[in-house]
Amino acid sequence: MKWVDRSREQMHKSANSVGNLLVEGFHYLGLFAIGAVTAWASVMAFMAMLEKGQASIDDILLLFIYLELGAMVGIYFKTNHLPIRFLLYVAITALTRYLIGDVSHHRPPDIGLVYSCAGIFLLALSVVAVRFASYRFPSSKPIDSTGEVIGKNTGQ
Template sequence: MHHHADTIGNLLVEGFHYLGLFVIGGMIAWASVVAFLDMLTSGHASVDDILLLFIYLELGAMVGIYFKTNHLPIRFLLYVAITALTRYLIGDISHHPKPDAGLLYLCGGIFLLALSVLAVRFASYKYPSSKPIDALGKVVNKTNSDL
């Protein structure tokens, strides 16, 4: 009975997982098309608009990687955050020509996120994951005969 309940539970979780990924991916595609059509109707694209499209691209890539590998790379979240802060920074500078302390905070935030990317990349290079994971997201136990 436990085996059947476990099987049904895994099936439901996998179904919800794929449904959620398709919904998120569809929403990202829809939002990017709407943003692109807004750019077309306005007759121009600003740097803010282009950075917004980059954010959608990075989110879409993150969903695609998560769909294929069942792992969410933290670097992509950091890239999205850097791009979002950069977009906000450009918008702030274009609307407020006189710099203030907010400019330093935004630049400091971008710098800290860039350092975080560096730390994550170094850690993944220096200490790679040694636990292989199968398609269902379960850790594969290697025996001595597999080595």
Template sequence: MDTRQKDVQVKTNRVEAWRESMHNQAQSVGNLLVEAFHYLALFGIGGITAWASVVAFLGMLEKGHITVDDILLLFIYLELGAMVGIYFKTNHMPVRFLIYVAITALTRLMISDISHHHRPDMGVVYVSGAILLLGLAVLVVRFASSRFPSVSTSRRADERDTEES
């Protein structure tokens, strides 16, 4: 290789290194912005959930009596708060908790409908069927997560061994 070819090769390597450096910096800034938005949104959701549960609780106290409907609403807030907490700790969204919230909301709907209308109709059967399907969905999700974990058990054992030593 002559001197000119070596100079071109060196310049090409510098440009490639600069491009790689720029790519890594852009990726780091992008990851930072996504995580910042992520945590900001989680704090917002957690704060709004806590605020809504306090407002609902104070409304119940103001009413002077609490119904099963009200208690189930508090359970919905509890599940939403637990989801946010679990997401903070594990960085994974527990799908089961979303299903639990849906089951609780449908149960609340059914109890409210029955207590206000006092007549059996097909709506009760439909809501009961939806609750049953969601219960089966929880069973499937739990079975799938135990049978096909996202982190293999051998990898978990390796991580445990590393932590213990």
């Protein structure tokens, strides 16, 4: 029955290879789509600024949001890890953009202003917590081309 075990192992390796190929293909397709849409949206926002003949602080912060999204796609493409800090930066920039837009349109200050500032503060604390945790408890493990952790079950 040794040939049955070898056949089962070969079938497992083949299925694993096909599964890895499909997952990586989906990742690349998704990354290229997200990257393309982000680039397209940023170009369209820039063209709208050119048509207006001016750029407001809202417009500039929107371009920063697109920049952070593009950086996230690039980092994920290179490392296959999604940096949570960049999502927090996007959220901080989005709340700041909302806050500045709200104040610049001469709306009277209300409790919403306090909520926006509190949200920005909490997100900034989250960035500090994530940075501290990643420094204190690093989780990156070397991974080979098949997606397996290098040194697993070898005591390394």
